[in-house]
């Protein structure tokens with residue numbers, strides 16, 4: 001995996017997750033506002049950002065940030081899916097429908113799934 | 128709690144076994160898999176986790192193999208036989224003073240060189256030693272090759288490659304134990320001549336001492352040359368110069384020689400997955416943020432994912448209660464069963480999914496090896512509070528149960544730091560408080576319930592830190608011990624081990640539900656039924672109302688006060704008491720749980736939760752504080768301090784909340 005690709009991916013995900021963080025905090029697009037969770041997503045963005053701060057002389061360190069960052073994004077998406085599922089199930093049991101398109105936070109879920117592919121790819125480089 | 132519990136059981140077994148049992152001690156560095164092997168050999172289910180210092184007391188189990196019965200003893204991990212902390216001393220003392228028939232030195236295949244150091248020390252002490260090289264599955268994966276025959280030839284003792292994970296080599300280990308228990312071996316390896324001469328000189332003078340005839344004189348001599356304090360005192364001889372560096376060096380030399388032909392490392396070790404992960408999660412600033420994020424996810428998961436299951440169980444109990452109410456003809460009995468037993472215990476059982484999910488999450492943190500990293504990251508913050516990251520690790524374990532957190536302080540070698548950690552441990556929000564949080568939060572905070580719960584957890588950590596700082600200032604002027612903890616390598620936990628972990632810890636909760644909580648529920652029911660059959664004029668109300676004025680500034684109702692009193696038995700009892708006092712459907716005068724929401728405001732409710740978090744710990748925790756600190760003085764300090772601050776903060780919460788909401 002080339003250093004350049006790592007840099008590109010880091011930049012991409014850093015920006016993407018920052019946007020999603022802001023979006024989640026304020027609830028602009030396809031999500032309900034959830035400030036604390038937004039902050040958590042922002043921490044994820046920071047993992048990528050700090051990767052960009054690592055010196056170019058240590059490509060492995062940059063790659064480490066991509067590895068952890070992408071895993072983190074994947075976990076967040078997974079968490080979100082399970083969260084919505086549990087929420088829906090609870091409504092179902094109590095006999096009402098309590099979710100809509102907004103509650104899913106699709107931007108987060110989709111980016112997380114993309115991140116999981118990136119994670120697989122980076123991890124392969126280690127074995 | 129479960130720790131001390133099973134220890135007693137083990138001890139019982141220990142006293143009834145006849146002497147024809149062959150005793151086998153499992154000794155080794157921390158975290159090499161001694162307990163895992165112990166479980167594999169005996170079928171026990173002792174606590175296993177991926178960080179050094181899990182086992183703090185010796186455990187005994189039995190194994191039958193061939194025509195023999197073995198008593199297997201699992202010991203706390205230790206790096207050397209010159210012990211510094213309480214748990215290491217357990218291992219050393221057992222080996223030296225109780226002299227088991229066999230010793231299995233367990234080592235880590237991925238870290239063989241370091242772990243062989245202890246083996247040499249054991250070989251200096253005694254014979255009948257077996258070397259078990261564990262985690263061979265991981266070593267194979269990493270491309271490490273170990274020639275056990277070659278090793279065995281050079282060392283003169285049986286060497287077995289094992290994996291407690293896959294079960295590989297366990298049979299061989301049993302076979303080796305059987306063989307040695309029949310014949311026995313004793314080997315010596317030699318130090319350089321200069322040291323050997325000193326040894327033999329000392330040995331001959333030691334042989335003249337009658338009182339030392341139970342000890343190996345060669346070993347005593349080596350320890351004297353190393354200036355081991357205990358042996359210096361024991362023998363009353365002072366050899367003068369300190370040869371410990373020379374002796375250590377020759378041990379290392381020997382190990383190097385030994386491994387030259389029998390151990391082949393793989394080349395690709397360097398910047399592996401472990402290092403990469405650690406680079407990020409132990410980053411100076413990022414590490415703290417990541418830790419915070421993980422904690423948030425853990426508690427959010429605990430609250431949200433359990434909700435549907437909680438709802439189901441709740442409905443089940445409601446139906447059961449209604450059924451009993453209808454089908455039992457005697458009114459007081461129906462009330463006892465449906466309101467006391469089913470209502471009380473049921474209210475607690477409802478939270479079983481939350482508790483199990485919490486333990487599952489903690490299990491993942493412990494088994495992957497993340498926990499010591501969190502301690503490492505916080506270490507710098509802790510240092511300013513004169514504590515080390517090691518104390519923080521104990522505190523983290525308190526999220527499960529405060530008792531296990533207090534027990535785990537045994538691995539802290541600095542006595543003052545240990546006491547401070549014990550004193551503040553009760554303020555970490557344990558799993559038993561969770562049901563109270565969930566019950567109250569879901570009534571008062573609706574959608575923000577998850578957030579309310581998380582903020583209680585954050586508050587509990589911050590408060591614990593602040594208290595540690597205070598206790599350090601007031602009681603001691605000590606310095607923290609630097610955190611010396613080996614970071615274990617990351618492991619992917621298996622489903623089986625996670626299940627085992629979760630069940631082991633969660634089971635305790637169920638046991639409590641069937642004992643303490645059941646008993647407390649019945650007592651509460653009796654108190655709220657008698658003498659008049661009306662809650663409002665019952666004993667419970669007299670008790671609660673007599674203390675209620677004291678809590679009037681905080682806005683607590685008499686039912687809440689009564690629940691708090693009974694919460695001393697176990698914090699979950701607060702939930703069962705509240706649900707009986709408010710919800711007992713067949714007792715006249717009960718207001719129903721929903722009325723709680725109209726009686727008190729959300730700030731009062733939050734103040735109540737803070738009070739529940741900080742006021743006196745449950746009996747089990749108090750007993751643990753007494754035992755581990757060795758003095759009632761410390762119990763009083765932490766209990767009175769907790770009560771006082773709980774009152775103050777609940778008051779402040781009410782005032783501030785009242786001003787803003």
Ligand SMILES: Nc1nc2c(ncn2[C@@H]2O[C@H](COP(=O)(O)OP(=O)(O)OP(=O)(O)O)[C@@H](O)[C@H]2O)c(=O)[nH]1
Nearest residue numbers: 157158159160161162163180181182204262290291
């Ligand atoms: N892959 C693998 N993991 C193992 C093996 N044996 C133990 N482990 C893991 O190693 C970690 C430590 O195991 P324990 O049995 O608690 O180690 P211990 O030596 O008793 O540790 P202390 O009590 O802290 O001294 C756990 O995460 C186990 O799951 C093994 O053979 N293979």
Ligand SMILES: [Mg+2]
Nearest residue numbers: 161162181182
């Ligand atoms: Mg152990």
